[in-house]
Amino acid sequence: MRSSSNLLKIDSGSAGRTEVRSALATGAFPAIYRRTGGDSVDDSLVRARRMLDEARQDAERIVRDAREEAGRLLREARDEAEAIRSEAFRSGYDDGLSKAASDLSSEIEGLVNALRSARDAILAQKRDMMKAAEQELIELALEIASRIIRREIARDSSCVIEVIEDALRHTSGEGMITVRVAETDLERARGALPAFQKLLDGAHDLKILPDPRVEPGGCIVETQFGTVDARPARQFEQIRRSLGDVGGDAGNTPAG
Structure with a gap:
Protein backbone atom coordinates (compact mmCIF):
# COMPACT_ATOMS: atom_id res chain seq x y z
CA MET A 1 0.00 0.00 0.00
CA ARG A 2 1.43 3.35 -0.95
CA SER A 3 0.96 6.30 1.34
CA SER A 4 -1.26 9.14 0.20
CA SER A 5 1.80 11.34 -0.25
CA ASN A 6 2.88 9.02 -3.05
CA LEU A 7 -0.06 10.25 -5.07
CA LEU A 8 1.90 13.44 -5.59
CA LYS A 9 4.74 13.26 -8.05
CA ILE A 10 6.22 16.75 -7.94
CA ASP A 11 9.30 17.92 -9.84
CA SER A 12 10.54 21.22 -8.45
CA GLY A 13 13.21 21.35 -11.15
CA SER A 14 15.91 23.98 -10.99
CA ALA A 15 15.83 26.79 -8.45
CA GLY A 16 12.79 28.93 -8.88
CA ARG A 17 10.74 26.46 -10.99
CA THR A 18 7.31 25.47 -9.70
CA GLU A 19 5.76 22.41 -11.36
CA VAL A 20 2.20 22.78 -10.05
CA ARG A 21 0.92 21.58 -13.40
CA SER A 22 2.92 18.34 -13.09
CA ALA A 23 1.59 17.80 -9.57
CA LEU A 24 -1.99 18.17 -10.77
CA ALA A 25 -1.60 16.05 -13.88
CA THR A 26 0.13 13.14 -12.14
CA GLY A 27 -1.11 13.54 -8.57
CA ALA A 28 -4.58 13.14 -7.10
CA PHE A 29 -6.43 14.85 -9.95
CA PRO A 30 -5.25 13.27 -13.23
CA ALA A 31 -8.75 12.40 -14.43
CA ILE A 32 -10.18 15.82 -13.63
CA TYR A 33 -7.12 17.53 -15.08
CA ARG A 34 -7.60 15.58 -18.31
CA ARG A 35 -11.28 16.58 -18.39
CA THR A 36 -10.32 20.26 -18.47
CA GLY A 37 -7.69 19.52 -21.10
CA GLY A 38 -5.31 21.28 -18.73
CA ASP A 39 -5.74 24.42 -20.82
CA SER A 40 -7.29 26.62 -18.13
CA VAL A 41 -4.71 25.55 -15.57
CA ASP A 42 -1.87 25.95 -18.08
CA ASP A 43 -3.01 29.43 -19.13
CA SER A 44 -3.27 30.50 -15.49
CA LEU A 45 0.19 29.17 -14.72
CA VAL A 46 1.58 31.03 -17.74
CA ARG A 47 0.13 34.26 -16.37
CA ALA A 48 1.52 33.52 -12.92
CA ARG A 49 4.93 32.70 -14.41
CA ARG A 50 4.86 36.01 -16.29
CA MET A 51 4.34 37.80 -12.97
CA LEU A 52 7.36 36.02 -11.50
CA ASP A 53 9.48 36.87 -14.55
CA GLU A 54 8.57 40.53 -14.13
CA ALA A 55 9.65 40.36 -10.48
CA ARG A 56 12.96 38.79 -11.56
CA GLN A 57 13.49 41.56 -14.10
CA ASP A 58 12.86 44.19 -11.42
CA ALA A 59 15.40 42.51 -9.16
CA GLU A 76 34.61 60.00 -9.27
CA ALA A 77 36.97 58.85 -6.52
CA ARG A 78 39.72 58.15 -9.05
CA ASP A 79 39.19 61.52 -10.72
CA GLU A 80 39.36 63.23 -7.35
CA ALA A 81 42.52 61.32 -6.49
CA GLU A 82 44.15 62.42 -9.73
CA ALA A 83 43.15 66.02 -9.06
CA ILE A 84 44.71 65.86 -5.60
CA ARG A 85 47.92 64.42 -7.01
CA SER A 86 48.08 67.10 -9.69
CA GLU A 87 47.48 69.86 -7.18
CA ALA A 88 50.17 68.50 -4.91
CA PHE A 89 52.69 68.34 -7.74
CA ARG A 90 51.80 71.84 -8.85
CA SER A 91 52.33 73.14 -5.35
CA GLY A 92 55.66 71.36 -5.16
CA TYR A 93 55.21 70.23 -1.61
CA ASP A 94 56.29 66.70 -0.85
CA ASP A 95 54.45 66.73 2.42
CA GLY A 96 51.32 67.81 0.60
CA LEU A 97 51.67 64.89 -1.78
CA SER A 98 52.20 62.47 1.08
CA LYS A 99 49.15 63.78 2.93
CA ALA A 100 47.07 63.70 -0.22
CA ALA A 101 48.06 60.10 -0.87
CA SER A 102 47.19 59.14 2.69
CA ASP A 103 43.84 60.91 2.55
CA LEU A 104 43.09 59.34 -0.79
CA SER A 105 43.92 55.85 0.44
CA SER A 106 41.59 56.24 3.42
CA GLU A 107 38.84 57.71 1.28
CA ILE A 108 39.01 54.94 -1.31
CA GLU A 109 39.09 52.26 1.38
CA GLY A 110 35.99 53.74 3.00
CA LEU A 111 34.27 54.00 -0.38
CA VAL A 112 35.05 50.38 -1.26
CA ASN A 113 33.70 49.18 2.08
CA ALA A 114 30.55 51.25 1.62
CA LEU A 115 30.05 49.87 -1.88
CA ARG A 116 30.52 46.30 -0.66
CA SER A 117 27.96 46.84 2.09
CA ALA A 118 25.53 48.38 -0.38
CA ARG A 119 26.04 45.51 -2.81
CA ASP A 120 25.44 42.91 -0.09
CA ALA A 121 22.29 44.71 1.04
CA ILE A 122 20.97 44.90 -2.52
CA LEU A 123 21.68 41.22 -3.21
CA ALA A 124 19.97 40.27 0.05
CA GLN A 125 16.98 42.37 -0.97
CA LYS A 126 16.95 40.64 -4.35
CA ARG A 127 16.95 37.20 -2.72
CA ASP A 128 14.09 38.21 -0.42
CA MET A 129 12.12 39.60 -3.36
CA MET A 130 12.59 36.44 -5.39
CA GLU A 143 -5.64 28.86 -5.88
CA ILE A 144 -6.36 29.04 -9.61
CA ALA A 145 -6.01 25.28 -10.01
CA SER A 146 -8.21 24.65 -6.97
CA ARG A 147 -11.00 26.77 -8.40
CA ILE A 148 -10.78 25.04 -11.78
CA ILE A 149 -10.82 21.55 -10.25
CA ILE A 164 -12.02 6.79 -6.74
CA GLU A 165 -10.50 4.73 -9.56
CA ASP A 166 -7.29 6.76 -9.41
CA ALA A 167 -7.13 6.21 -5.64
CA LEU A 168 -7.85 2.47 -5.91
CA ARG A 169 -4.96 2.07 -8.35
CA HIS A 170 -2.67 2.99 -5.47
CA THR A 171 -3.83 0.09 -3.31
CA SER A 172 -2.18 -3.30 -3.07
CA GLY A 173 -2.60 -6.58 -1.24
CA GLU A 174 -5.88 -8.22 -0.34
CA GLY A 175 -8.64 -7.80 2.21
CA MET A 176 -11.38 -5.28 2.90
CA ILE A 177 -11.30 -1.88 1.26
CA THR A 178 -13.57 0.90 2.49
CA VAL A 179 -14.23 3.86 0.22
CA ARG A 180 -15.62 6.93 1.98
CA VAL A 181 -17.36 9.59 -0.10
CA ALA A 182 -19.58 12.63 0.33
CA GLU A 183 -23.28 11.94 0.88
CA THR A 184 -24.07 13.55 -2.47
CA ASP A 185 -21.71 11.13 -4.26
CA LEU A 186 -22.85 7.97 -2.46
CA GLU A 187 -25.47 6.74 -4.93
CA ARG A 188 -23.29 7.34 -7.95
CA ALA A 189 -20.27 5.69 -6.32
CA ARG A 190 -22.24 2.61 -5.29
CA GLY A 191 -23.61 2.37 -8.81
CA ALA A 192 -20.03 2.03 -10.05
CA LEU A 193 -19.17 -0.72 -7.56
CA PRO A 194 -18.91 -3.45 -10.26
CA ALA A 195 -16.43 -1.31 -12.20
CA PHE A 196 -14.35 -0.78 -9.04
CA GLN A 197 -14.31 -4.52 -8.31
CA LYS A 198 -13.24 -5.23 -11.87
CA LEU A 199 -10.44 -2.70 -11.50
CA LEU A 200 -9.25 -4.60 -8.41
CA ASP A 201 -9.54 -8.00 -10.18
CA GLY A 202 -11.95 -9.15 -7.48
CA ALA A 203 -9.09 -9.42 -4.98
CA HIS A 204 -10.81 -7.26 -2.39
CA ASP A 205 -14.05 -6.97 -0.48
CA LEU A 206 -15.21 -3.45 -1.23
CA LYS A 207 -17.72 -1.27 0.55
CA ILE A 208 -18.67 2.35 -0.01
CA LEU A 209 -19.83 4.52 2.88
CA PRO A 210 -20.89 8.15 3.29
CA ASP A 211 -18.58 10.32 5.36
CA PRO A 212 -19.20 13.96 6.36
CA ARG A 213 -15.45 14.62 6.30
CA VAL A 214 -15.33 14.09 2.53
CA GLU A 215 -16.24 16.92 0.18
CA PRO A 216 -17.96 16.25 -3.16
CA VAL A 221 -9.80 4.82 0.66
CA GLU A 222 -8.99 2.69 3.71
CA THR A 223 -7.26 -0.69 3.66
CA GLN A 224 -5.56 -2.81 6.27
CA LEU A 243 6.18 23.05 -3.09
CA GLY A 244 6.60 25.34 -0.11
CA ASP A 245 10.40 25.21 -0.18
CA VAL A 246 10.76 25.68 -3.93
CA GLY A 247 11.13 29.43 -3.58
CA GLY A 248 13.89 29.07 -1.02
CA ASP A 249 16.66 29.00 -3.62
CA ALA A 250 14.97 31.29 -6.12
CA GLY A 251 17.05 34.32 -5.29
CA ASN A 252 20.36 32.58 -4.73
CA THR A 253 21.99 33.92 -7.85
CA PRO A 254 25.76 34.42 -7.76
CA ALA A 255 27.04 37.89 -7.09
CA GLY A 256 28.55 39.42 -10.20
Missing part, protein backbone atom coordinates in the same frame (compact mmCIF):
# COMPACT_ATOMS: atom_id res chain seq x y z
CA GLU A 60 17.97 42.36 -11.97
CA ARG A 61 17.36 46.04 -12.70
CA ILE A 62 18.02 46.93 -9.05
CA VAL A 63 21.33 45.05 -9.09
CA ARG A 64 22.30 46.55 -12.47
CA ASP A 65 21.55 50.08 -11.24
CA ALA A 66 23.56 49.44 -8.08
CA ARG A 67 26.56 48.27 -10.11
CA GLU A 68 26.36 51.31 -12.37
CA GLU A 69 26.18 53.61 -9.35
CA ALA A 70 29.15 51.85 -7.77
CA GLY A 71 31.13 52.30 -10.98
CA ARG A 72 30.22 55.97 -11.13
CA LEU A 73 31.30 56.58 -7.54
CA LEU A 74 34.57 54.75 -8.11
CA ARG A 75 35.30 56.82 -11.24
CA LYS A 131 11.66 34.17 -2.50
CA ALA A 132 8.50 36.17 -1.83
CA ALA A 133 7.60 36.27 -5.52
CA GLU A 134 8.11 32.51 -5.90
CA GLN A 135 5.92 31.76 -2.88
CA GLU A 136 3.24 34.10 -4.19
CA LEU A 137 3.38 32.27 -7.51
CA ILE A 138 2.86 28.93 -5.77
CA GLU A 139 -0.13 30.23 -3.83
CA LEU A 140 -1.63 31.92 -6.89
CA ALA A 141 -1.21 28.85 -9.09
CA LEU A 142 -2.69 26.55 -6.47
CA ARG A 150 -13.76 22.37 -7.97
CA ARG A 151 -15.66 23.98 -10.82
CA GLU A 152 -15.23 20.82 -12.89
CA ILE A 153 -16.39 18.66 -9.97
CA ALA A 154 -19.48 20.85 -9.53
CA ARG A 155 -20.19 20.75 -13.26
CA ASP A 156 -19.98 16.97 -13.56
CA SER A 157 -20.53 14.87 -10.46
CA SER A 158 -19.28 11.76 -12.29
CA CYS A 159 -15.77 13.05 -11.61
CA VAL A 160 -15.87 11.22 -8.29
CA ILE A 161 -15.85 7.86 -10.11
CA GLU A 162 -12.54 8.65 -11.77
CA VAL A 163 -11.11 10.04 -8.53
CA GLY A 217 -15.62 14.88 -5.79
CA GLY A 218 -13.20 13.37 -3.29
CA CYS A 219 -12.80 10.15 -1.36
CA ILE A 220 -10.87 8.40 1.38
CA PHE A 225 -2.25 -1.40 5.05
CA GLY A 226 -3.08 2.27 5.18
CA THR A 227 -5.19 5.12 3.85
CA VAL A 228 -5.27 7.04 0.58
CA ASP A 229 -6.73 10.48 1.23
CA ALA A 230 -7.95 11.82 -2.13
CA ARG A 231 -10.03 14.69 -0.82
CA PRO A 232 -9.29 17.76 -2.97
CA ALA A 233 -8.56 20.00 0.01
CA ARG A 234 -6.14 17.45 1.47
CA GLN A 235 -4.35 16.91 -1.81
CA PHE A 236 -3.94 20.64 -2.43
CA GLU A 237 -2.52 21.03 1.07
CA GLN A 238 0.02 18.28 0.38
CA ILE A 239 0.98 19.92 -2.90
CA ARG A 240 1.34 23.27 -1.11
CA ARG A 241 3.62 21.76 1.55
CA SER A 242 5.66 19.89 -1.06
